[in-house]
Amino acid sequence: xxxxxxxxxxxxxxxxxxxxxxxxxxxxxxxxxxxxxxxxxxxxxxxxxxxxxxxxxxxxxxxxxxxxxxxxxxxxxxxxxxxxxxxxxxxxxxxxxxxxxxxxxx
Ligand SMILES: [Zn+2]
Numbered sequence: 001x002x003x004x005x006x007x008x009x010x011x012x013x014x015x016x017x018x019x020x021x022x023x024x025x026x027x028x029x030x031x032x033x034x035x036x037x038x039x040x041x042x043x044x045x046x047x048x049x050x051x052x053x054x055x056x057x058x059x060x061x062x063x064x065x066x067x068x069x070x071x072x073x074x075x076x077x078x079x080x081x082x083x084x085x086x087x088x089x090x091x092x093x094x095x096x097x098x099x100x101x102x103x104x105x106x
Contacts, residue, residue, distance in 0.1 A: 003033060003106060006097030014086045024049065030097060031059055037104035038066040050080045060096070067103045072096050 004026060012019050028046045035041035041062050049056055053076035060072040073092055079085035 003030060003101075006030060006094045006101060009094040009097070010091050012090050014083045027097075030101075033106055034063055034097075034100050034104055035059070037106055038063055041066060053078075053080075063100055067100070069099070069103050 006027075009023055009027070012023055024047055027049075031046055032043055035043060041059065044055060044059060046052055046056055046059075057072075057074060057076040060075065064071045073096065075089060075093055075096075078089035078092075080089060
């Protein structure tokens with residue numbers, strides 16, 4: 001599966017079930033690729049971010065530590081069940097994934 005630009009996630013609307021499924025699959029794929037590129041990061045299937053905020057955050061923290069770059073924002077603080085939390089998460093998190101993409105050369 002080719003990796004699409006994480007910046008496309010920025011515009012994902014709140015409560016769009018199909019869009020969310022696509023995002024979750026692609027985001028999981030991205031984390032697997034980033035973990036492999038950084039090296040030494042265990043794979044963890046991320047199929048539901050609403051209940052896996054802390055695990056997702058730990059993966060981001062491990063990535064930035066392994067890559068030796070500034071830490072990610074704490075994405076576990078965003079309430080993805082609220083429209084505003086969702087929108088802010090999608091904006092910040094996609095920019096962060098683009099930064100990780102650049103840092104790994106993917
Ligand atoms: Zn992520």
